[in-house]
Amino acid sequence: MTTLVEQEKIQQQFKERMNEDELLNCMRCGFCLPTCPTYIESGYKESHSPRGRIAMMKAVVDGIVEPDEDFERSLDLCLGCRACEPVCPSGVNYGHLLEEARDIINQNKKHSLPVRAVRKTVFEGLFPHQNRMRTMVGLLGFYQRSGIQTLARKTGYLGLLPDNLATMEKVLPKVPTMKDMKNRPEHLPAIAEKVHKVAFFSGCLMDTMFMKTNDATMKLLQLAGCEVVIPKQQTCCGALHGHSGEKNAAKELAKKNIAAFEDLGADFIITNAGGCGAFLVDYDHLLKDDPVWKERAEVFKSKIKDISEILVAVSFHKKVKLELPAQVITYQDSCHLRNVMKTASAPRILLESIKGVRFVEMKEADRCCGSAGIYNIVESEMSMVMLDYKMVQAKATHATTIVTANPGCLLQMQLGVEREGLSDKMRAVHIVDLLAEAVK
Amino acid sequence: MLSNEVKQKLISIVSEKNYDDSKIERLVYSYDATPNFQSMPDAVVSPRNAEEVSQILKICNQYGVPIVPRGSGTNLCAGTCPTEGGIVLLFKHMNKILEIDEENLTITVQPGVITLDMIQAIEEKGLFYPPDPSSMKISTIGGNINENSGGLRGLKYGVTRDYVIGLEAVLSNGDIIRTGGKLAKDVAGYDLTRLFVGSEGTLGVITEATLKLIPMPETRKTMLALYQDLSAAARSVSKIIANKIIPTTLEFLDQATLKVVEDYAQIGLPTDVQAVLLIEQDGPPEVVERDINKIAEVCKLENAVSIQIAATEEEAMALRTARRAALSAVARLAPTTILEDATVPRSEIANMVKAINEITEKYQLTICTFGHAGDGNLHPTCATDARNHEEMERVEKAFAEIFDKAIELGGTITGEHGVGAMKAPYLEWKLKKEGIAAMMGIKQAFDPNNIMNPGKVFAKDSKKRVVITK
Numbered sequence: 001m002t003t004l005v006e007q008e009k010i011q012q013q014f015k016e017r018m019n020e021d022e023l024l025n026c027m028r029c030g031f032c033l034p035t036c037p038t039y040i041e042s043g044y045k046e047s048h049s050p051r052g053r054i055a056m057m058k059a060v061v062d063g064i065v066e067p068d069e070d071f072e073r074s075l076d077l078c079l080g081c082r083a084c085e086p087v088c089p090s091g092v093n094y095g096h097l098l099e100e101a102r103d104i105i106n107q108n109k110k111h112s113l114p115v116r117a118v119r120k121t122v123f124e125g126l127f128p129h130q131n132r133m134r135t136m137v138g139l140l141g142f143y144q145r146s147g148i149q150t151l152a153r154k155t156g157y158l159g160l161l162p163d164n165l166a167t168m169e170k171v172l173p174k175v176p177t178m179k180d181m182k183n184r185p186e187h188l189p190a191i192a193e194k195v196h197k198v199a200f201f202s203g204c205l206m207d208t209m210f211m212k213t214n215d216a217t218m219k220l221l222q223l224a225g226c227e228v229v230i231p232k233q234q235t236c237c238g239a240l241h242g243h244s245g246e247k248n249a250a251k252e253l254a255k256k257n258i259a260a261f262e263d264l265g266a267d268f269i270i271t272n273a274g275g276c277g278a279f280l281v282d283y284d285h286l287l288k289d290d291p292v293w294k295e296r297a298e299v300f301k302s303k304i305k306d307i308s309e310i311l312v313a314v315s316f317h318k319k320v321k322l323e324l325p326a327q328v329i330t331y332q333d334s335c336h337l338r339n340v341m342k343t344a345s346a347p348r349i350l351l352e353s354i355k356g357v358r359f360v361e362m363k364e365a366d367r368c369c370g371s372a373g374i375y376n377i378v379e380s381e382m383s384m385v386m387l388d389y390k391m392v393q394a395k396a397t398h399a400t401t402i403v404t405a406n407p408g409c410l411l412q413m414q415l416g417v418e419r420e421g422l423s424d425k426m427r428a429v430h431i432v433d434l435l436a437e438a439v440k
Numbered sequence: 441m442l443s444n445e446v447k448q449k450l451i452s453i454v455s456e457k458n459y460d461d462s463k464i465e466r467l468v469y470s471y472d473a474t475p476n477f478q479s480m481p482d483a484v485v486s487p488r489n490a491e492e493v494s495q496i497l498k499i500c501n502q503y504g505v506p507i508v509p510r511g512s513g514t515n516l517c518a519g520t521c522p523t524e525g526g527i528v529l530l531f532k533h534m535n536k537i538l539e540i541d542e543e544n545l546t547i548t549v550q551p552g553v554i555t556l557d558m559i560q561a562i563e564e565k566g567l568f569y570p571p572d573p574s575s576m577k578i579s580t581i582g583g584n585i586n587e588n589s590g591g592l593r594g595l596k597y598g599v600t601r602d603y604v605i606g607l608e609a610v611l612s613n614g615d616i617i618r619t620g621g622k623l624a625k626d627v628a629g630y631d632l633t634r635l636f637v638g639s640e641g642t643l644g645v646i647t648e649a650t651l652k653l654i655p656m657p658e659t660r661k662t663m664l665a666l667y668q669d670l671s672a673a674a675r676s677v678s679k680i681i682a683n684k685i686i687p688t689t690l691e692f693l694d695q696a697t698l699k700v701v702e703d704y705a706q707i708g709l710p711t712d713v714q715a716v717l718l719i720e721q722d723g724p725p726e727v728v729e730r731d732i733n734k735i736a737e738v739c740k741l742e743n744a745v746s747i748q749i750a751a752t753e754e755e756a757m758a759l760r761t762a763r764r765a766a767l768s769a770v771a772r773l774a775p776t777t778i779l780e781d782a783t784v785p786r787s788e789i790a791n792m793v794k795a796i797n798e799i800t801e802k803y804q805l806t807i808c809t810f811g812h813a814g815d816g817n818l819h820p821t822c823a824t825d826a827r828n829h830e831e832m833e834r835v836e837k838a839f840a841e842i843f844d845k846a847i848e849l850g851g852t853i854t855g856e857h858g859v860g861a862m863k864a865p866y867l868e869w870k871l872k873k874e875g876i877a878a879m880m881g882i883k884q885a886f887d888p889n890n891i892m893n894p895g896k897v898f899a900k901d902s903k904k905r906v907v908i909t910k
Contacts, residue, residue, distance in 0.1 A: 024775035024826065029473045030514040033578045034554070044532045046468040046513070059467050064480075070464035089768040090777065 002072060002109055009108045010067045014060045017104060022097055023058040025090045026051065032084035032094075037368045038077050041385050047074050050084035050094050057101055067105065075101055077382060079375055080243055081335035081368035082278075086342075095340065096285055099242055106245025123246050127204055127236040128253060134181045137208035141175040165377065171414035176211045188218055188228040195225040195314050199266035199303075201257075203276050203407075204236040210407050216436035217272045217307055223439065224316040226270075233260035239279035242286065243373050254283045255293060258300045269303045270310055272432055274337025274406035275373065280304050281341060306337060307432055308346040308405065317353035322438040324354055329434070330362045330399035332390070332413055334406035338366055347405055347431050354438045360397040371412035383412075384419075391416045394426075402428040442482045442527075446503050450485055450527075453495045458486040458533070469510065469528040470521070473575075474862055475776050476826055477518040479525065481508065486530040490608060490616055490647035493529070497645065497891075498614035500527065506894045509641040511552065511583030514575040516779055517860030519587060519640045523895040529645065531582055537561055538648070544622040545653045546605065551582025551646050568656040570597035573856070574767070582646055588638030590856030595814030596686045599856065601637045606650035609636055609643075612887040622650055635882070640858055641893035643886040657722035660688070661732045662756035665744040666713045670694070673715035674790030676742040677813050680719075681786070683738060685731050689720035690814030691763045694793055696800075697770065697808040697821075701762050704769035709762055713745060715793075717813065718763045766810045766821075773806060773823035780839060782846040783855030786816040795845045796820050803838040805831070817855035843869060844905060864899035 002010070032050040033039050039049035046052040053074055059065045075098065082095045111119065126132050143149050184207065198221060206214050221228050234257055238250035257280070261269055271277035281304045283297040311317065331347055338344045344366070352359045370376055370386030394402055394416070402417070404410045413428035420426075429437075442450075442461070451459045460466075461483040470480045482505075487493045500507045506526025513520050522528055531552030538548040542565060549558055555576040562569050572591035573579055579589070585607075590599040606620035620626055620633040636643060667673040677690060693701070693716040702711050709716070717739070721731045736747050750756035771777040784792045793809055796818070800807040811819040820842055824835050843853040843866050853859075853866045868876050880898060883890075 021775055027473065027475065027771060027777045028471055028513075030512055030575065030578050033512060034556075044512075044530075044535075047464055049468075052468040055468055055471060056464060065463050065467050068463065070462055074464065090771040091768070 002069065006109055007066050007068065010105055011060055011063070013104045013108060014057065014067065018057060018061050018100060019097065020061065022093055023054060023061065025092045026054045027090050028055070029089060031087050031089060035083040035087050037079060037081065037386055038382065041382060048077055053078060054092070054094065054097060057097060072105060075105070077379060079368050079372040081372060082339040083335060083366065083368065085339055099247065102245040103247040123241050123244070123249055127240060130204060130235065133204045133208050134178060137175050138178040138181065140172065141177060144174060167415055167418050168411065171411060171418050173209060175209050181208050181211060184230065185218070186230050186232060188222055190225050190227045191222040192225040192319070194227055196267045197227045197229070197265060198268045198270050198310065199261050199264050200228050200230045201234060201269055201271045201276065201280065202230055203273050205407055206273055213272065213430045213433055216432045220307065220311060220316070220432055220435055221270065223320055224311055224314050229264050229266060231260045231264060237276040237279045239275050240373055242279060251286055254286050254297065258283065258293070258296050261300060262296060266303065268305045268310060269300070270305055270307055272307045274306065274334030274341065275408055277304055277306050278336030278340035306341055306343045306346070308350055309343050312346040312349050317350050320439060322354040322435065324356045324438045326356050327401055328358050328360055328397065328399045329401040329403055330360050330394060330397040331365055331403045332362065332369055332409055333366045334404065334409050335368050337405050350431065350435060351403060360399055362397050363393045369409055369412045371408040373408060376412060387412060387416045387419070391420050400426055401434065402426065403431050403434055404428060405431050442505065446499060446505060447483070449499050450483070450496060453492050454485055454487055458488070460484045472513040472515050472518060472520045474516050474518040474521065474860070475778055477521040477861060479521055479523045481522040481528040482525050484528045484530060486532055488533040490610060493610045493645050493647055494614040494616055497610055497612055500891050501612050501614070501889055504889055505891060507891055508893050509582070509586065509645050511580030512578045514579045515583065515587050515858060515860065517854065517858040518862040519858050519860035519896055521861060523861050531580060534647065540565055541622060546622045546650050547653060548648065548650045549581050550648055551580060553581050555579045555581055555584055562653055563656065566656050567653040569603060569651060569653055571600045571603060581649060585637055585646055585649055586639065586641050587858040590817065592689045592691060592812060594812060594817065595690055596688045601634065603652045604633055604637050604649055605652050607633050607636055607646055608648035610645045610647055612644065612889065612892050620650070638858065640860060640896050642883060642897050643892060659725045659728050660720060660722040661728045661750065662720045662759050663732060663736065663747065663749040664759040665717045665719065665739040666710065666746040667715045668713055668745050669743065670714045670793055671790045672742045673717055676717060676739050676744065677789060678787055679738045679742065680735050683734060685734060687719050687735065687814060688722045689718065690812070691718040692716070692813035693762060693766060693810045694808065697766050697810045698762070700769040700773060700808060701765050704772060705761060705765045707761050716762060718760060763810065770808045770821045770823050774825050776824045776826040778822040778824065778835060780820050780842065781817060781855045781857045782820060782842050782851060782853060783817040784846050784849045784851030786814060788849040788851065789813055789816060792818060792846065792849055796842055799838050799841045803834040805834060805838055807838070816851065840903065859897045861895050864897055865901065865903040867897065867899065868902040869905050
């Protein structure tokens, strides 16, 4: 519940903080509607479309409506996939409007005690601290290896969890040991003739739960002729904070990362998670009110490149022989990689160059799978509707391997495979893991 | 506000979940794609079939509640803005393709079907529905019919009107009527089908439509011609047609548009040229080949400075880029974008564009003109800022002069966007008092209580026509 006093405060801040030019930029042509998953899945409800949401934000600023429960509900249900942005004739930065609106609502709303406790733990206590991330993921490893997992599954204790969480538990990767997670490289030489010096943004979740994928990424970079530096001072990108209305925390993380990467003399900063990459390239907007930091952010931003982009740029796929046993593969775009980082063709070029596999494009591969950060947990109903639709399209390709480019999408697609009961016939992998497999 | 009595009656027809009068739901149906129009409806109602529409209309007629049928709200004439409140009628449940009849070459649809979904279903059968309004990815066929939407292929294939052959519609008294049918010939009485097409929801609610289809053309070819002289480009258009060639597409961009497109998309077009023509022809390969060569010859004779003919589909896509990017490029110049559709006989294109340029200069505005040269349908598009009242006044004056000029040249105030609330004050310029009176008579016969989309087409006050002195 939002109280009337809270609503008034929210309305006031909307007037003060929302970018009026950006709101006016929306000319209401409706070209965004067909790209919006929540508009379509809600049965064409304008209130669940980008045009509708922008109209609501503007109406709150103009004092025509109050930021009531319905308004909040509409913003909550938005995936933040930003599929509306590339098709917008006026180039409205919807993502920026959404983040600002969510931040205002969150900062002015008194959450219930348990919600506050969870938010504090996750946003302040966990993600910004890589050592705690390791401990957390380490506990998961203990759970997986100690036999508790088997016990929990057998006793039906997991039945107490909501359906998709229980399934999610099954698809989590086998996590590395604490020792391995602590012992991370800081510098790796190029294996082929050196063409670039790059820095690797290792990410918080990627460097713990998905450590294997990070290792594969660095290996591919080395093979592609890149000297790789991995600065220890880097931290979580802050995307989770930014998308959840914790902008100040996100700003602090952004500053740490900019500082960590700026004196390395690297040509590029490489990411392997579309969600992180998209947030990193937006640092200049995040820090726009701080001229000094904005400038530093612009330099940082100009160096961000997804792993698939650099591999294609240095012709990795032409220089290194890639081969796999015969199989059909398909690719699910990471929304943020595609819509914000504008990387769509590079992953496809790489996949099509693997000998032995047949790449089949999935219908609406550019539509969100419903993962969207923590959306699949907090808005699980809508998320599962979208996942089911996605699996229909995936199955229609007859692919046995679904390739993704972001950890959230990867888990969601694995969840989809599990839900369909196809885990013996179909798998979901991160693109770098598949490429690493193809190198061997 | 609706009285509780009306509300309860409406709920009893469509059920609780298809009636919404929450503030947020009313807000998001208070606008369409027309700049500067916003007005809250009293409720939003989603009927499930024609019978429910009929019952709703009876209630509205009895209580004098305005009713605004709305597809996806992409029109540019404020045709679906509930300017007088009342009920916005949505067709999200009535969105089925009922039948594709390959023997009679027709498709029968409910009004809420998305135009592109319908086109895809048609093309899967190797058939063709030519009208392609630029909003077709999201517009509904019901909206297209009510606005008589055009598109890029109007020159050769006509507009929505030319494909609607049968309708089911509900009148304001609740009567459900059927017009036309799967018939190429049908002279049984007045042609109500044509009357309803483009009537903007002011005569009744369309609940089903039968559309004519044609076979899919075998091939298509694309070319681009650049000109240093606007008149030469315009002459090319007339001469192509005088040579008995009707291209599918004959699109035009003026220099102002070209400059902003190049700034925005950097496609390497020279910005010192005065005009660009994008020309496409479709049909059997040998005919297309012959036509395109002949068109190229005409363009050359008219001193086109560059002529490119696409050899592959990729090249064709590249040639179309400038035209496709035109709206985006102009829209990014300023917060408010006003896209108009003044239309003249194609022989007057050059005169019209020159007049637009002079008017732009006179009022010190940014207006870029592009559009469908082949059918004389231009889109002078103004990049402005609705917050700047002084400039908005100049914009209004400029467009009034543009409409005036179009009429003077034998044209019209709107070629494909419709009249709605936006152009209603100018309609009399085109139709004269007598023309308006004739239309008003029809309106009164169908809708004596004026509940069907009131405030549209007919204005309370007409704009005074200013005589331009040069």
